[in-house]
Each structure stands twice: as C-alpha cells, then as structure tokens.
Amino acid sequence: MPSRTPDAGRRSETSRRAIYAAALGLVEETGYPKTTIEGIAARAGVGKQTIYRWWGSKADVLLEAFLDLGEQQAAGEAAPGIPDTGDLAADLKLVLRATVDNLLDPRFDGPARALSAEGLVDEKLGRAVVAKLLEPNFDLYVERLRSARDAGQLRPDLDPRIALELFVAPIAQRWLQRTAELSYGYTDTIVDYALHGIAPR
Known part of the structure; x- marks a missing residue:
C-alpha cells in the first residue's frame, strides 16, 4: 500500500x-521597490517565515530566482x-546579439x-x-x-580579461542608462570597432 506520508522534499521544492x-x-x-517579502x-x-528560513532578504530571493531562470532557459x-x-x-557578433535579446526580454530586464x-x-x-552572474559569463x-590570441588572430600580448570589457561594457552602459537603442547593429559595430580600431586603416 503506498505511503500517505507527505514528501517534504517535494513540498519544499514546490514552495x-x-x-x-x-x-x-x-x-x-x-518594480523592485514595491516588491516585498510579504508580497512574495x-x-x-x-508563510513569510518560510522565505526568511531560506533567504536573508528579497534581494537574495531575486538573485537566486534570476539565476534559476537563466538555468531553465539554458536547459536543452x-x-x-x-x-x-x-x-x-x-562568433562575437552572434553571442552579443543573443545578449541583446536577453536584455530586451521583460522577464530578464526588470x-x-x-x-x-x-x-x-x-x-x-x-x-x-x-561572482554568480557576471564572472561565469566573463569566463566564456x-x-x-584566449583561443583567438593563441591562434594568432589577436596581438600576442593581449590580456583577455581586459579585452572582454571592450565588448560587454558599452552594452551594459547603454542598457542601464537607456541612452539609446540597443540593437544588433549597435553590437555588430562594437565588435568591428574593438577588433579593428577607430583610426583610419
């Protein structure tokens, strides 16, 4: 006869x-300011205490939920x-276009x-x-x-950790400040400028 004892693990995961x-x-x-632990x-x-048992603040809840959302999107x-x-x-244009898609997705934007x-x-x-959200992406x-540098496609003294900021920092700034449209054309231009410079050839 099947047990009628509740599965605490399943109940916790559902919660x-x-x-x-x-x-x-x-x-x-x-919006974030109006979101409260009580509302969540x-x-x-x-119960509110269920949340406080697992997280210290609404920011902690949101970070974990956001990371989980990313994992679900990447599944498969x-x-x-x-x-x-x-x-x-x-390759860079392809991944930056995908970044634009994510940043403009309302599920991710807020x-x-x-x-x-x-x-x-x-x-x-x-x-x-x-540590949990940015660095894993920076590592990619x-x-x-580094692979392109080792293949001779980039200058041999290139520091990949510094170089990546040429691609991601402008996009982050435009997205955060809403100074102008975030588009494929913009990210493609960033790649061209970063790889080939802005001085006359």
Whole structure:
C-alpha cells in the first residue's frame, strides 16, 4: 500500500519554485521597490517565515530566482560557451546579439536592473551578483579571446580579461542608462570597432 506520508522534499521544492515565480513576477509587474517579502509570500502561497528560513532578504530571493531562470532557459541548449568557428568577429557578433535579446526580454530586464542597482548599495549582494552572474559569463569571453590570441588572430600580448570589457561594457552602459537603442547593429559595430580600431586603416 503506498505511503500517505507527505514528501517534504517535494513540498519544499514546490514552495521554492512558487517563491521564484512570485519574486520574478512581482518585480516585472510592480518594480523592485514595491516588491516585498510579504508580497512574495502571499503570491507564492507560503508563510513569510518560510522565505526568511531560506533567504536573508528579497534581494537574495531575486538573485537566486534570476539565476534559476537563466538555468531553465539554458536547459536543452548546447553547452554554454562562445562558438569557435575560426571567425572571431562572427562568433562575437552572434553571442552579443543573443545578449541583446536577453536584455530586451521583460522577464530578464526588470530583475537584472534591480539586481544591478541594489548591488551598488549592498556590497554583499554586489559581490554575489558579480561572482554568480557576471564572472561565469566573463569566463566564456576570456576563453574565446584566449583561443583567438593563441591562434594568432589577436596581438600576442593581449590580456583577455581586459579585452572582454571592450565588448560587454558599452552594452551594459547603454542598457542601464537607456541612452539609446540597443540593437544588433549597435553590437555588430562594437565588435568591428574593438577588433579593428577607430583610426583610419
């Protein structure tokens, strides 16, 4: 006869998923400042203490939910990384266009902006955002740029960790400040400028 004892592990995972969805949904709908632990708990159908047992703040909830969202999106896709077709410019343009798609996706835009802003005033959160969200992506650029350098496609004294900022920093600034349109044409131009310079040839 099957046991009627509740599966605590399954119940906890169900609650965790509900909390993730509630946090992301509220930030997208009402904005980060108006999102509260109480609101997340109410929408998720859990007690407030359940959230505080797992996380220290709404920012901690949002960061974990955002990371989980990224993992779900990546599920079933090819192994993470920047393609290495031998054409560095084409490979970088491809991945930066995908970055634009993510940044303009409402599911990602609100939470990412909230985490970026909160991380500036909350040092602990800022370090967590860098370590868990940014550095893994930076490592992909470093690996691809190092490969291109070793293949003789880039100057031999290139520091890949510094060079990657030529590609990601302008996009982040334009996205955060909303100074102008974020488009494929813009990211393609960044790649061309970064790889070939802006002086006359």
